[in-house]
Amino acid sequence: MPTPAAPAPSHGHSGAVDLRSDTVTRPTPAMYERMRQAPLGDDGLDGDPSAIALEEAVARHLGKEAGLFVPSCTMGNLLAVLVHAPRQAQVLLESTSHIYTAERGGATLSGTFYLGVAGVDGAMDMDLLADALSPGVHALKTGMVAMETSHNNAGGTVLPLVHMQAVHGMAAAQGIAVHLDGARLLNAAVAQAVPPATIACHADTVSLCLSKGLSAPVGAVLAGSRASIAKARQLRRMLGGAQRQTGIMAAAGLEAIETMVARLAEDHARARRLSDAVNRMAPALRASSPQTNIVQVEVGNTGHSADQWAQALRQADLWVRPWGPQRLRCVTHRHVQDADIDRAAQSFKAVLEQFQQAACPAYAGTGQRLP
Numbered sequence: 520m521p522t523p524a525a526p527a528p529s530h531g532h533s534g535a536v537d538l539r540s541d542t543v544t545r546p547t548p549a550m551y552e553r554m555r556q557a558p559l560g561d562d563g564l565d566g567d568p569s570a571i572a573l574e575e576a577v578a579r580h581l582g583k584e585a586g587l588f589v590p591s592c593t594m595g596n597l598l599a600v601l602v603h604a605p606r607q608a609q610v611l612l613e614s615t616s617h618i619y620t621a622e623r624g625g626a627t628l629s630g631t632f633y634l635g636v637a638g639v640d641g642a643m644d645m646d647l648l649a650d651a652l653s654p655g656v657h658a659l660k661t662g663m664v665a666m667e668t669s670h671n672n673a674g675g676t677v678l679p680l681v682h683m684q685a686v687h688g689m690a691a692a693q694g695i696a697v698h699l700d701g702a703r704l705l706n707a708a709v710a711q712a713v714p715p716a717t718i719a720c721h722a723d724t725v726s727l728c729l730s731k732g733l734s735a736p737v738g739a740v741l742a743g744s745r746a747s748i749a750k751a752r753q754l755r756r757m758l759g760g761a762q763r764q765t766g767i768m769a770a771a772g773l774e775a776i777e778t779m780v781a782r783l784a785e786d787h788a789r790a791r792r793l794s795d796a797v798n799r800m801a802p803a804l805r806a807s808s809p810q811t812n813i814v815q816v817e818v819g820n821t822g823h824s825a826d827q828w829a830q831a832l833r834q835a836d837l838w839v840r841p842w843g844p845q846r847l848r849c850v851t852h853r854h855v856q857d858a859d860i861d862r863a864a865q866s867f868k869a870v871l872e873q874f875q876q877a878a879c880p881a882y883a884g885t886g887q888r889l890p
């Protein structure tokens with residue numbers, strides 16, 4: 520059977536620059552080849568050799584005893600809750616974390632209560648965390664504390680290792696497990712120039728997404744102690760996450776963690792390049808200073824909403840996502856080159872001029888810019 524040709528990089532339609540998410544990345548030709556050649560078994564029966572190889576490789580990377588291949592990072596995070604937290608326990612996590620803002624419907628399945636703890640740049644306030652952990656008469660017993668790095672909603676910020684250590688220590692002192700939503704853990708490791716295990720050691724279980732910047736088509740791995748992963752494996756079946764020839768997907772994941780990590784630094788550099796270019800349009804536009812591959816752009820000063828901006832940018836061949844009423848999110852990834860960043864900056868400039876001219880036609884053609 521011939522190897523299927525790798526589809527062209529995702530450049531939206533008609534060559535638009537697609538900064539909606541690093542999830543749009545396509546498998547590499549080497550991934551297709553590895554998928555085709557992967558030794559296969561039955562993961563729901565007696566095991567799939569390629570899935571087992573992936574689980575062991577990720578566990579080793581993260582300094583954990585065992586790993587579990589799961590269809591999505593969302594399922595990995597839910598399994599962590601089911602493993603650690605008994606019913607009627609509370610789960611503590613930073614109040615803009617992905618598990619809280621995007622996955623907390625899972626609480627209806629686990630019978631737990633998610634309590635958001637306010638934080639800065641994705642890091643929970645330690646005093647508020649201590650309060651939430653203190654077993655007052657009205658407080659629920661805490662079953663799990665979760666952290667997230669890099670932090671999606673905080674603009675790809677990386678948790679300081681001392682913070683992670685402090686959270687882990689505070690929870691461990693009460694015998695409470697810590698889970699790390701490390702969907703983009705490897706972006707954090709590259710940004711902090713430390714081995715992934717140096718980050719993962721501050722949590723009992725860790726989930727890692729293979730299908731974002733790492734470019735695998737699907738999947739995530741949950742890693743932790745042998746006992747917790749054995750429990751998660753049983754629970755995965757309950758959730759319908761036990762599949763069959765999973766080695767086809769796991770093979771792409773193996774290729775991803777072996778070959779796609781170092782290049783994440785390029786995505787981070789391009790995010791900075793975009794941020795710098797947009798900040799030359801200040802004060803109308805203001806871009807965050809990215810630590811990893813996510814740039815947030817504030818459009819509130821332009822008199823146009825994030826939705827209006829996203830639509831207008833789309834007309835100008837740049838795809839981004841509104842992230843709140845006055846904020847856009849741009850994510851760099853493998854299919855975005857330096858020239859694409861420069862085109863993206865041009866699109867921002869063109870839309871800004873278009874909005875300014877619409878607001879004040881007298882400025883049209885004068886080359887002057889409104890503040």
Ligand SMILES: *Cc1c(COP(=O)(O)O)cnc(C)c1O
Nearest residue numbers: 591592593594617671700702728
């Ligand atoms: C994307 C993401 C998830 C969910 O991952 P899926 O594989 O899409 O389910 C969880 N946490 C964070 C921080 C994410 O960015």
